[in-house]
């Protein structure tokens with residue numbers, strides 16, 4: 746069987762030749778953004794359980810590269826320790842590979858795009874299939890959380906992450922303000938942004954998230 750990207754590209758090539766339509770469903774892409782510790786990963790788990798998305802965390806994919814001691818592993822580790830952003834071609838390649846391997850067509854891309862460079866790199870990949878899916882995500886979630894709360898959560902996370910310390914967290918917050926907020930503003934201007942007030946219990950926060958995806962489910966059932 747063909748995977749999502751293969752079937753899209755094959756489908757487009759075959760359509761161009763006037764042969765057949767693509768076999769698989771059009772991808773539905775959600776970007777999940779927010780500062781460090783804003784609760785992106787926590788809410789992604791609930792979205793997966795409720796709406797059946799595939800969860801691709803950019804940070805988890807990068808940590809997997811470190812653990813596998815790949816060629817980029819040492820560079821990724823140093824970048825993460827410094828609270829900086831890994832070059833886009835590395836991260837985009839990992840995300841694209843996961844999308845190719847997935848049987849799902851609904852993707853939650855968590856912690857990406859973190860910079861304008863990330864955003865443009867991913868768009869370049871999507872633009873190869875522009876006639877099918879466009880270059881824009883369907884939904885962009887922004888978990889808006891006060892800094893004080895994010896710092897408290899990260900310092901209590903206790904998952905052994907190399908970046909969960911006060912020094913790195915301060916750098917990550919600076920990077921978030923300088924490089925990630927412009928991406929959030931970009932999607933706000935495009936009318937794609939759904940801002941979630943990320944304070945309260947996990948369940949209370951999910952009750953803000955649920956109607957966003959529920960509305961898309963209703964739409965897809967109505968449209969067919």
Ligand SMILES: Nc1ncnc2c1ncn2[C@@H]1O[C@H](COP(=O)(O)OP(=O)(O)OP(=O)(O)O)[C@@H](O)[C@H]1O
Nearest residue numbers: 780781782783784785786787898899902945946947
């Ligand atoms: N609503 C909440 N109230 C209190 N703690 C929370 C809440 N949501 C998540 N947490 C906790 O805060 C910590 C950070 O959450 P999570 O890992 O989901 O954040 P994140 O946005 O993915 O962060 P990062 O960008 O660093 O990966 C975790 O320990 C999680 O259990």
Ligand SMILES: Nc1ccn([C@H]2C[C@H](O)[C@@H](COP(=O)(O)O)O2)c(=O)n1
Nearest residue numbers: 803804805825829830831856857859
């Ligand atoms: N698009 C991304 C996502 C993550 N990283 C690096 C830098 C982050 O501080 C770190 C941890 O990510 P998280 O688990 O907090 O989403 O991974 C990156 O460079 N680019």
Ligand SMILES: [Mg+2]
Nearest residue numbers: 785786804856
């Ligand atoms: Mg996370």
